[in-house]
Amino acid sequence: MSTAPMATPVLEFPPTVRPLSADAPMSPDAAVSVRGLARRYGEVRALQDVSFDIAPNTICGLLGANGAGKTTLMSLISGQDRPSAGTLQVFGREPFDDAAVLTQLCFARENQAYPDTFAVRHVLTTCPLFLPHWDADFADELVETFRLPLNHKIRKLSRGQLSAVAIVAGLASRAPLTFLDEPYLGLDPTARRRFYDALLRDYAEHPRTILMSTHLIGEVEGFFEQVLVIDDGRLLVDASAEDIAELAFTVSGPAKAVEAATGDRQVLETHRIGGLASAVVLGTPDAAMHRRAAESGLEIGPVGLQDLIAALGAAPHGTAEARAHDQEATR
The missing domain is CATH 3.40.50.300 (P-loop containing nucleotide triphosphate hydrolases)
Structure with missing residues (x-):
């Protein structure tokens, strides 16, 4: 994965x-x-x-x-x-x-x-x-x-x-x-x-x-x-x-179909397992997105807050607060 x-x-x-x-x-x-x-x-x-x-x-x-x-x-x-x-x-x-x-x-x-x-x-x-x-x-x-x-x-x-x-x-x-x-x-x-x-x-x-x-x-x-x-x-x-709760949604299914359906949207994160993928997409799904999903056999679903924060956030190391505390410790 x-x-x-x-x-x-x-x-x-x-x-x-x-x-x-x-x-x-x-x-x-x-x-x-x-x-x-x-x-x-x-x-x-x-x-x-x-x-x-x-x-x-x-x-x-x-x-x-x-x-x-x-x-x-x-x-x-x-x-x-x-x-x-x-x-x-x-x-x-x-x-x-x-x-x-x-x-x-x-x-x-x-x-x-x-x-x-x-x-x-x-x-x-x-x-x-x-x-x-x-x-x-x-x-x-x-x-x-x-x-x-x-x-x-x-x-x-x-x-x-x-x-x-x-x-x-x-x-x-x-x-x-x-x-x-x-x-x-x-x-x-x-x-x-x-x-x-x-x-x-x-x-x-x-x-x-x-x-x-x-x-x-x-x-x-x-x-x-x-x-x-x-x-x-x-x-x-x-x-x-x-x-x-309305900030993002997921699109899941065959990887190529997910990529095609979300190509014009802001994708925060994509998880892949073999030929399948699940993308976290910023915004709410409109009628066109629902239509594309139906035609391509994709599923549209909600994003839990935990997954949304993970998708929005940067890596947990090297952030500003951590660098600041390291600098304080060396004084």
């Missing part, structure tokens, strides 16, 4: 999924409003000209390859880093060094650093000091759900247990803006399902804005009300879940 990414100089996305212009006015009612955001590390651009809004009480998926810029973007929005250029507002204010904003945020990730002396119980007693919306009863419920050992030192926990600690902190924070940066790493499928169930149940009862990065797109794509796709530091797509 071979996979052939297509060399497409400019992807012509429909207006419904295109990112905002950097010149668009800031949205005062948005939970997050970003215009022309950029982050440089020396000569490397980790983020370039990123603009979008996230409405309050929305679960937004931040998707892209490793090193595409997702964590850099989250670090900027959460006030952990300053942008090199552009404008950023969280709840109408710049987040960096603003306690009124920062107390409304929670950044949950599996590799969160804690003091060496910290046990799980110390996390539960410390979080309420910084997170005013903390729900101790919900935290206790999650600790029981994930069977976390309260007296075990954080540095002695397994990767799955560290992920569970991050999930407890992120969900029990009930922060108006919660960042979930792949917090499930190390969890088995059963534990991930417990996480998803707890997330959706609590979000329904206590709505807030959640920005979630993930590579397990197939498991969570039904959660997202908004999807941001980032690649090599640039925002490719900003779309509702409904609009992104």
